[in-house]
Amino acid sequence: MKYMDMLALLGVGGAHPGGLHLTKRLLEKEEITSETSILDIGCGTGQTSAYLYCRYGCEITACDINATMVQKANKRFKQLKLPCKAIIEDIEDLSFDDESFDIILLESVAAFTNLSSSLRECKRVLKKGGIILAIETVKEPQMTEEDERLVSEFYHFQSIPNEMEWVEYWKKAGFSTVVSRHEHKIEEEGENIDFGTDFDLSDEIPSNVYDLLDDHERLTKKYQNLLGFCIFRCIS
Template sequence: MESPYLDCIALFGVGGAHPGGLQLTKKILTKEKIRETTAILDVGCGTGQTSAYIAKQYGCNVTALDCDKIMLEKAKQRFESLRLPIDVRKGSAESLPFDDGSFDIVLSESVTAFTDVSRTVPEFRRVLKKDGVMLAIEAVIEKSVSEEELAPFLHFYGMSGLLTEHEWLNLFQKANFKNINVERYKVQIDEQDVDNAADFSLSEDIGSESYEALEKHFHYSMFYKDILGYRVFRCSC
């Protein structure tokens, strides 16, 4: 599905394009047992800010996958400049190019909601090892909104719909995940947090439509702030 928003963040090369940014990523990962032998898949890695952090911090096996060529080029540049041995793959979360039971952790930071969730969630489960864990930061809809009201939002983000927390939980259960935990995340803006800030890797040709898309994203973030919420889901196999 086309997404003016995803096209725009690829051109701006936004790293850490998920609610909570790198700070939330660090907090989530601290709770996991990650060793050098741990295999982690960063699905929808974008420009690879999270993958690079994991590889540096834990020295474990990181695979970074995205379906977008521009995002992947920028991720590769990042990993090469930091000399990080990260396996970069082009592919779709809906049909992952990995064998069953390949990973200990699958991490999806603001990715799954952009995909066909009925295909993606079972794929996460399939590529996880026995005792593997899926970690996902995802948007949820907190209040019911009419289809007409939501249509321009969905079109802009390239989503077919938005799920409630309950609907996400049902999906995880249906995919045979066990011990499903959910935590509410409230967006906080900490301008002092330079270490965990989003970073940018700009493409050469960024047209005016991309600046307009960025503005639209900020507008929607404000306009839908009481309707949209965020959750961190942790599901084990």
């Protein structure tokens, strides 16, 4: 049982730093019309994709490597009567043609992958002048090698770069402009629903899923000052 399997079985939506609230803030700064083609990689249960279609009426392609997440995203689209469909894709080997999308969204996705492969694939399928918006985990300077090892083993991160290491990965993948903003946490505004996490529980959930959830909450508290996140806006 891996952390991502737990998220899928619990049907967690909005699990990335800042939740839907932060995603909305980032999207509002972009020029999105009904003609804009957006690829939502690691779409999870489809929360962001559903919002994008309802808000902008744009062309959405939702994908995730986890079949349970894809099933739950399609369930969400069907319930909302949206003409969207989620499909299974591997960010390190995408099936899309070169220069297919205007915008790519990565909400806490790339850190779980081989960055050299995944960021290069994103660059390939992004149109010239296209934009990637990414919200990704970064390690703080005080994190020790042992801390990094323990966190990586639990979450199955392939790496936890710091902010400048992330920037170098983006540049090596071929992005001409990389703007980053380092955050430690997003201050919540009262009872704003956009900060909440929604759930779509599977019919059968093994008991060790809840053990893993307890471990996640414990690690989150223990390493709250050692892990932050960055918002990256990268232009192809």
